[in-house]
Amino acid sequence: MNVDLNRLRQLRSQRFDPTVARPRESYFNEYTGRAFESGNVAERFHENTKLTRQSEFQLGPAAGTFTGDPSLGYAQARLQPDHADADLVDLPPTDGLDDRFDTVVVTRRSRRAMSGEGISLQDLSTLLQHACGVTGKDVVGETGDGHDDVEKPFRAYASAGGLYPVEAYVAVVNEGADLPRGLYYYVPEEHAVRVLDRDPDVVDRVDDVISIPRDVHDPTDAAVSVFLTGAFWRAMAKYxxxxxxxxxxxxxxxxxxxxxxxxxxxxxSVPLAAFYDDEANDLLGVDGVNEAAVYSISVGQLDHGGDP
Structure with a gap:
């Protein structure tokens, strides 16, 4: 990649000056000004989600309700999309990860070139368990006799209040060992997936959902596309x-x-925010309001002739 060093120096030398009007010929010109334009939707989001002393005063009763009644947090964390009637496929016990953590972190790269081969159900099990599976439990309600205590499961990543409003959907784009093409939903408490649709036409739509240029990344070469959705109300009820x-x-x-x-x-693997929101929500069968796609990650076999 050729970098224009003069242009780079020019951008880095810019100072924040909200009084300077800048042309709005493009997003580039608009946002390199480092100041929000009047009425900009990003500014409204930023301002309306700030924690201030005033908003903290309003927040207190809602957060206090959850603190005073742990059953609310337990119930919120256990809420799942309405897929109870979908077939449940248990995932096999996970393989351990032998690499040292520092090695995995240092060598992590976004790798866009994938071979078009699938991964196994075993591989999917290992990925999901270590990414978002249940890693422990804690007692949130005691009966007093040591029996039937209410246990809340905790997962492999941080979640505000342990509410877990993010859900994981897996589109199997290329078939692997014991892993047919289709759309699945991950159930962390069961370490299983629910089969939402095994119609090949459904996962073929992933190609239209991802908007990134195909010479940058071709989603049809991935083994799976993991779509993360946010059930916003589950976090906003408290916060x-x-x-x-x-x-x-x-x-x-x-x-x-x-x-x-x-x-x-x-x-x-490569994380992708470049997807068409409405098309992604339609693919996953979510309404785009109470639950909506917020992120996607392509995972597949390495194409050794592509990325280094």
């Missing part, structure tokens, strides 16, 4: 508008885990 930020942050925690796990088992 108000700031809960929206927490959902986005949580999706990043999960995506990073998935990339590190993929790297540890020798698979390529």
């Amino acid at each position: 108000g508008p700031r809960g929206y930020r927490f959902v986005l942050q949580e999706s990043g925690h999960l995506a990073q885990n998935l990339q590190l796990a993929a790297n540890a088992v020798g698979l390529a």
Whole structure:
């Protein structure tokens, strides 16, 4: 990649000056000004999700309700999309990850070149467990006799209040060993997936959902595309508008885990926010309001003739 050093120096030398009007010929010109334009939707989001002393005063009763009644947090964390009638496929016990953590972190790269081969059900099990599976439980309600205590499961990534409003859907683009093409939903508490659709035409739509240029990444070469959705209300019930930020942050925690796990088992992965929202929501069968796609990650076999 050729970098124009003069242009780079010019951009880095810019100073924040909200009084300077800049032309709005393109997003580039608009946002290199480092100041929000009046009425900009990003500014409205930023301002309305700030934690201030005033908003904290409003937030207190809602957050306090969850603190005072742990059953609310338990119930919120257990809520799942309405897929109870879908077939449940148990995932096999996970393989351990032998690589040292520092090695996995240092060698992690976004690798866009994939071979078009599938991965096995065993591989998918290992990825999902280490990315977003249940890693432990804690007692949130005691009966007093040591029996039938209410246990809340915790997962492999941070979630504000342990509410887990982010859901993982897996589109198997290329068939692998014991892993047919189709659309699946991951159930962490069961370490299983629900079969949402095995119509090949459904997963073929992933190609239209991802908007990235095909010479940068071809999603049809991935083994699976993992779509993360946010059930925003589950976080906002406790944290108000700031809960929206927490959902986005949580999706990043999960995506990073998935990339590190993929790297540890020798698979390529690349996180993608470049998808058409309405098409992605339609593919996953979510309404785009109460639950909506927020992130996607392509995972597949390495194409050794592509990325280094």
